[in-house]
Amino acid sequence: xxxxxxxxxxxxxxxxxxxxxxxxxxxxxxxxxxxxxxxxxxxxxxxxxxxxxxxxxxxxxxxxxxxxxxxxxxxxxxxxxxxxxxxxxxxxxxxxxxxxxxxxxxxxxxxxxxxxxxxxxxxxxxxxxxxxxxxxxxxxxxxxxxxxxxxxxxxxxxxxxxxxxxxxxxxxxxxxxxxxxxxxxxxxxxxxxxxxxxxxxxxxxxxxxxxxxxxxxxxxxxxx
Amino acid sequence: xxxxxxxxxxxxxxxxxxxxxxxxxxxxxxxxxxxxxxxxxxxxxxxxxxxxxxxxxxxxxxxxxxxxxxxxxxxxxxxxxxxxxxxxxxxxxxxxxxxxxxxxxxxxxxxxxxxxxxxxxxxxxxxxxxxxxxxxxxxxxxxxxxxxxxxxxxxxxxxxxxxxxxxxxxxxxxxxxxxxxxxxxxxxxxxxxxxxxxxxxxxxxxxxxxxxxxxxxxxxxxxxxxxxxxxxxxxxxxxxxxxxxxxxxxx
Numbered sequence: 001x002x003x004x005x006x007x008x009x010x011x012x013x014x015x016x017x018x019x020x021x022x023x024x025x026x027x028x029x030x031x032x033x034x035x036x037x038x039x040x041x042x043x044x045x046x047x048x049x050x051x052x053x054x055x056x057x058x059x060x061x062x063x064x065x066x067x068x069x070x071x072x073x074x075x076x077x078x079x080x081x082x083x084x085x086x087x088x089x090x091x092x093x094x095x096x097x098x099x100x101x102x103x104x105x106x107x108x109x110x111x112x113x114x115x116x117x118x119x120x121x122x123x124x125x126x127x128x129x130x131x132x133x134x135x136x137x138x139x140x141x142x143x144x145x146x147x148x149x150x151x152x153x154x155x156x157x158x159x160x161x162x163x164x165x166x167x168x169x170x171x172x173x174x175x176x177x178x179x180x181x182x183x184x185x186x187x188x189x190x191x192x193x194x195x196x197x198x199x200x201x202x203x204x205x206x207x208x209x210x211x212x213x214x215x216x217x218x219x220x221x222x223x224x
Numbered sequence: 225x226x227x228x229x230x231x232x233x234x235x236x237x238x239x240x241x242x243x244x245x246x247x248x249x250x251x252x253x254x255x256x257x258x259x260x261x262x263x264x265x266x267x268x269x270x271x272x273x274x275x276x277x278x279x280x281x282x283x284x285x286x287x288x289x290x291x292x293x294x295x296x297x298x299x300x301x302x303x304x305x306x307x308x309x310x311x312x313x314x315x316x317x318x319x320x321x322x323x324x325x326x327x328x329x330x331x332x333x334x335x336x337x338x339x340x341x342x343x344x345x346x347x348x349x350x351x352x353x354x355x356x357x358x359x360x361x362x363x364x365x366x367x368x369x370x371x372x373x374x375x376x377x378x379x380x381x382x383x384x385x386x387x388x389x390x391x392x393x394x395x396x397x398x399x400x401x402x403x404x405x406x407x408x409x410x411x412x413x414x415x416x417x418x419x420x421x422x423x424x425x426x427x428x429x430x431x432x433x434x435x436x437x438x439x440x441x442x443x444x445x446x447x448x449x450x451x452x453x454x455x456x457x458x459x460x461x462x463x464x465x466x467x468x469x470x471x472x473x474x475x
Binding site: 029030036060061063106139224 | 238242278279280281283284285286287288289312316320321325326327328333334335336337445449452453455456462463465466467469
């Protein structure tokens, strides 16, 4: 990794997005721009392009979290706390989802292979009437999403990637994985969830990013 | 990590706007600055970025994000584009675009990796390669507002020819101390042998942790990971270190 750095935060490669056109009345044509279409267009949400790398995006230094002290806790709206230490997490049945990732900075990565515990498993015994979740990470990061988006096989606490332990820069020892939403919702270094009856904005959401973040509806920023 | 709130009007701010190229200049053999006139531009903070959308005649379009290089200046927005040889967008922007050409821009985006002239604490800027771009916007905003916050810049590049904004960074700018670090090739008689950023560099050149500086680190992922880890190791508060990672690496 050298100083072949790039000013655009996205690796250059193709994108094929006709769907995002027509949404804006002002589709301005840039003289002499042809672009490069990719055969994999059908799997790219609007405005995304495919990368084969695994970029890292986070707002600060990478927290170093020891498995010896790691804990994941779910706190309900009535204050009931459910927690798991590392060995308790390891004792739960794990799954091996293979999913596509879509980052709001416009890269998408196909067929990523993970190992982790389904949120259905973790939330099975939790009694709640909450509809929203505020996710907390080691290092202070937060993100919010509807509780239903964590259920029905849509989300995992992931600790393995590509057949190995999840490295710290990608969120290890464990991160939330919610691949149907933009990747900032898949909080790295996850340590807990607050179940809430009212939605509360997380870190990027407070800074103008979309509350929900559906890549197929291109919900990048508030108002999208 | 504190939350940052941005004032409203996001829907208006994030409208796609027509941007017309009104000027360009080469910074290095690989990097070119493009100046756009963007009617209706709502202004920006140093460190923010924009989304660009390019549309071909047949309707195909693609988007990229670029850091803003300029301090706020009415409806003028400058970007600095590093040309990627096999890229879809950057060769077009750097080589094909001529004055008068149009594209679409929206923004500014990003409320975390920003410096505001009201900030009075010391600032450390750590740039790797073209990670200098949003940090240059901070340097320019500081100069433009005659802000009192003292700045230090550590700028790591491969060789002297890769220094973007070289002349501007060498010109006197009271309150800004710039240090260049070279990883492969140095100017003649340069005291420091070529090397990547080390803990010693940071210990010698950064503000001490007790200064309570806000630290902005921008560059390729590996550079940012390494610099941020070294700064934490030297005792800097992780909450005061803001990072922006440019693009995937390994390609």
